[in-house]
Amino acid sequence: MFYRTHHCGELCKKDIGKTVILSGWIQKIRNLGSLIFIDLRDYFGIIQLFFSKKLINKFPKLGREFLIKINGKVVERKSKNYHIPTGEIEILVFHLYILNPSLLPPFTIEDETDGNEVIRMKYKYLDIRRSYIKKNLILRHNVSLNIRNFLSKNGFLEIETPLLINHSPEGARSFFVPSRIHKEKFYALSQSPQLFKQLLMIGGINKYFQIVKCFRDEDARSDRQIEFTQIDCEMSFVKKKDILVFFENFIKYLFKKIKNIQLESFTCMTYDDAIKMYGSDTPDLRIGMKFIEMNNFFKENKINFFKENKITTIGINIPNCSHYTNDKIKSIIKNISYNINNFFWIKYFPDKTFFSSKKELFSNENYLTIIKYFKATPGDLLFFIFGGKKNIRNILYQIRIEMSNRLNLKNSKIFKPLWIIDLPLLEWNEEEKRYKSLHHPFTSPKKEDIHLFKKNKLENIRSQSYELIINGVEIGSGSIRIHNKKIQNLIFKYLGLSVKEIQSKFGFFMKSLDYGTPPHGGIAFGLDRLIAILKGSNNIKDFIAFPKNNFGKDIMMNSPSFLEDKILKELYLYK
Template identity: 60%
Template sequence: MYRTHNCGELCNKYLNQDVTLSGWIHQIRNFGSIFFVDIRDFFGITQLIISKKILHTDFFLRKEYLIQVKGKVLKRLSRNYNLYTGEIEILVSKIDILNKSLLPPFSIEDNTDGKEIDRMRYRYLDIRRNPIKNNLIIRHNLMLEVRNFLSQKGFLEIETPILVNYTPEGSRSFLVPSRIHMGKFYALHQSPQIFKQLLMIGGIDKYFQIVKCFRDEDSRSDRQIEFTQIDCEMSFVKVHDVLVFFESFIKHIFKTIKNYEWKKKIPIISYCDAIKMYGSNNPDIRFGMKFVKLNHIVKENNINFLKSKKLVIGIKIKNIDDIDNNLINFLLKKINKKNNFFWIKCLIENQILSSNNVQINQNFSKFLIKYFKANPGDLLFVSYGEKKDSRKLLSEIRIEIIKKLSLKNKNNYEPLWIIDIPLFKWEKKEKRFKSVHHPFTKPKDEDLHFLSINPKKVRSQSYDLVINGMEIGSGSIRIHNKKIQNLIFQHLGFSLKEIKSNFGFFTHAFEYGAPPHGGIAFGLDRLISILLGGENIKNFIAFPKNNEGEDVMTNSPTFFNNNIYN
């Protein structure tokens, strides 16, 4: 056999036993007549003592050589408390090289010297490192916990098709040519949306699937062109039912995987309030810093250069002493070169320090400090101008400050439900409406009359779960009435002919007693990333694509060879 034990299990109870281990050479220390060698496998590291007497004259060892050793377990003179096997070592009596290795392009260590491009190109070597290996182990545990929890709650795991018909709404799809049906194409599904709704029409009460999805869009640190989502759907539910159940779901996941417990209910705010209070539809609420409208204060104090501005808003950052003025200015230059903001820092003994890009009246500055109830060490930011621009700028400032503050608060989580999200968004270039979520999202009943007079005012029965400023889950109550569904399609610019061609099979199913239903999908890659405090989801995927959507290890995508289909 290749091994009697793994490299992470031996301890004092195995003393004086003969064992066989197999693994990669992690470290070699040459002490003349003997070598101290650390051997590593999936489970851990064990120290070996190898006498040069047992080695052939032409025998050569190097890091990442795969070896098999036989020997006796001895008590280690100096215990290594960083290893479970640190109490023992193996006196090797026989060694064989199972496979040689080239010199790795980067160190196989927790803190590697490898650049991302090299780690992506040699991903199989990167997986040998504990940080990546442990991420994959926790990913496995998370998927197992999801399956167990949902199954115990009556959800049925059902696989839906990946090769589907192309539909023109949503992100760009990847197309797959058919060999049998020449000239025709499948699309890789962007989500199981239509099929899970058809399952509800088919009488399935609760469905889930841990599923790969594909979208031909730009990659970034929190997005991949192929990604995994936890897809769920339930029959006979309203918004409240979905939020209550999946609040218990997400709390269970954090408790089980992270041992982190939320005792309070997850707060719920509307999309409109999120924009007004934070300038974002996925705000990070860990540090407060809600927007405060200041237009009436400007008028009361007769601040001329601000009176004509449509919106003047500010935020207070508490106890910001560890952020110096140089860093503040650096952040502001990074965000915006325009002079449509200023900052005020509250010092001791009623003194203030302010930015010099605008002339701030000292009395007005002191009034603002009093209005915000600022204490020494607190920092105020004020943005002004057009409503949309002012909120956007202050949101960017807020996000940059949060990035600094969050370095010390990685294990603090603040979830938030965002509801009442607009049903449509207007695309200026295309001069038509698009769905904010997707075209199967049900409008709020009280807003249905706006469809005929002002579609921009229609709110949807949708909801996003945001944790620390990252959207983790998104869902909605679905349309189950054919007339409303066709009306939504028409508002999105589809002709009756296009509706029948692209969605006819789907809307026809509504004529057979479609139940009220709704659901949600969680981004698995994002969820595990935020659980483990990571900033890049690539570290939590076995074989990710880079930010250009390329797999540099397998050299994909590549040019197409027509001979494949001959």
């Protein structure tokens, strides 16, 4: 009559003596001769069963992942396992029923599985049985629930927006859906609800949010999927500071609720400073090793190095690495840069002596001045690169990341959130020979930079944008939007869009700006990345029930796949 009176994970010592009915999957079978032990697993946990050999002989083909039902009695376990909640008890089985047999699974259904990612994605329904994946999906549920609770309590209205939309020429690559009814016309799958949430603000909605699926036809990787989930938010009558303050509290709330961690106040840094100090707009503040520019130092201390103005020297202090051999340092450089002649280093030994890879560059006195300037600790390695500003910063950024990995500086239990602000409005696209929006064409420029349009200094125009970086990963980005039609037309003009293109693609939106558009702004967070960060992981696929692989394929369903000629004809795709 009943499949279960209890769950496998809820029984404990106080239940000793009870007769119970349990159902679940066999995780392990251990045959000790006269007794057989089975670990039974369900959604809620694992419990140990034991049988007489006489009973188990009735089921000679019993194996892993068989779905069984048992009647038995809760007894005290002799060899206790304090690593699981049910480890002080076990079930003496009276009756056993096979509810459904199972083939031998292609990998072990355990946290430390022997299955690689490919085989686990092919049999994803089995991978979900693993406690590790199950807990990740529970975490995702709890995060989503807390997001909805927090935003709803703060006056945000959850509103769904369309997924089938018109293609925008200023975004990433879109996925297209052919229309059967409208011959040779296509929908685009939404990359973001950007225009719709702005239209909601124009429509008088005060605060909006949505946990929404988005689609981008980009190369997938460990922290990116072609379909992903966004926490999409927009607010009316706000300035940049209002958004940064509110969503800093939002992230703090999630970390406190989910991890019981009280985050410190978020660091705020301009884009230019991030590039200057870390060579990246997504710096990981856990690492340290801030870039130190040496040109002014050389000038102030009358140290001759390079007379050419275009040569820049930058250094970093790598802790506790003075013992690295020159060959080891050279091998690290060669893995990142082909030109080893653009580097030199100083080993500051524990006995306070030093060694320079290019002793002829400076006097001993100048070397000691440099060491003092870096506030180096005995045992540190001072590492320098010189050349063109942009190129050397990128190389030194890669050195910094490589050394942080070697030194295990990325503590997954430490979280260092960072706001990056004042990003460039436009960036030059070399392939298309024109400027494109760094974020999207609806991002408002800083008022004090608008005059730079007339001077054609487009690369110097900053935007009222912001990005949230946590431990070197971009978690969210947003901006104050353009609510003035003249400025929106100006942006489209410098993006190279013709009047006809503007009318064709954005005519409805441009018209909406004529009807009293309020100042507004918002932000979107990547839910998949946020959950992975909360768990201290860098692979978002472990937090998605049915992810695509790094080639954008679902190898379980064999998607994408070919369509039959009949369907292609209906969609006017086959002639």
